[in-house]
Amino acid sequence: MIELKNIKKSFNGRPILDDINLTINDGEILAIVGPSGAGKTTLLRALAGLGDIDSGEILLDGKPFDPRSSDLKNNVIGVVFQDYNLFPNLTVWENVTLAPKMVLKMTKTALENEIKPILTHLKLAGKEGLYPFELSGGMKQRVAIARALAMKPSVLAYDEPTSALDPSMRTEVSNLLLDLKKDGVTQIVVTHDIELADKIADKIFRVNAIS
Numbered sequence: 001m002i003e004l005k006n007i008k009k010s011f012n013g014r015p016i017l018d019d020i021n022l023t024i025n026d027g028e029i030l031a032i033v034g035p036s037g038a039g040k041t042t043l044l045r046a047l048a049g050l051g052d053i054d055s056g057e058i059l060l061d062g063k064p065f066d067p068r069s070s071d072l073k074n075n076v077i078g079v080v081f082q083d084y085n086l087f088p089n090l091t092v093w094e095n096v097t098l099a100p101k102m103v104l105k106m107t108k109t110a111l112e113n114e115i116k117p118i119l120t121h122l123k124l125a126g127k128e129g130l131y132p133f134e135l136s137g138g139m140k141q142r143v144a145i146a147r148a149l150a151m152k153p154s155v156l157a158y159d160e161p162t163s164a165l166d167p168s169m170r171t172e173v174s175n176l177l178l179d180l181k182k183d184g185v186t187q188i189v190v191t192h193d194i195e196l197a198d199k200i201a202d203k204i205f206r207v208n209a210i211s
């Protein structure tokens with residue numbers, strides 16, 4: 001369980017997040033919605049340790065947790081970015097196994113045993129040798145999800161998972177997230193897509209623009 005308590009963040013004296021209080025239970029899908037510029041990505045970045053907060057507290061299973069100080073090994077929150085950030089010069093297999101190999105020091109056998117099932121689950125079996133430029137948008141997204149899952153995060157977070165895809169892929173994305181939920185993966189979805197949020201989320205958190 002992750003709890004956010006009284007989170008505040010300003011940029012150049014302008015408040016963006018003002019007293020955010022939020023609980024994400026294990027196995028839940030939380031959607032974070034709100035108008036453009038309201039601070040959704042700022043909140044996600046703070047949770048993932050990519051940006052700091054001015055005040056407030058983040059608790060992981062009841063204990064204070066600083067995402068910025070957690071090393072990658074703990075990898076509490078894995079983030080799937082809007083543009084996926086795949087390494088263009090690495091194959092699917094290399095993209096997904098790089099961090100487990102370098103950071104978790106997983107052996108070749110462990111990689112085979114642990115990463116192959118993730119790729120199969122994400123319908124990427126047989127695609128291991130392809131490069132990102134050879135993949136469709138939906139496949140790139142699944143590689144990015146596989147890469148995040150390979151680090152065994154407690155929570156998987158997505159920034160606008162439908163925005164870079166053809167609208168017809170929406171159902172595929174929602175089915176994928178619901179599938180991962182069935183496996184017990186806790187997920188946070190930042191989205192403009194209210195229909196997606198309504199369809200998949202256990203809880204919807206609205207970030208309001210502060211005037």
Ligand SMILES: Nc1ncnc2c1ncn2[C@@H]1O[C@H](COP(=O)(O)OP(=O)(O)OP(=O)(O)O)[C@@H](O)[C@H]1O
Nearest residue numbers: 011012016034035036037038039040041042043192
């Ligand atoms: N590093 C930064 N320095 C200064 N201002 C910033 C910085 N990062 C974000 N902001 C500002 O904070 C506000 C919130 O940005 P954020 O990207 O979190 O909004 P958002 O709700 O995710 O928007 P969108 O839906 O358009 O992605 C915006 O006004 C943005 O310009």
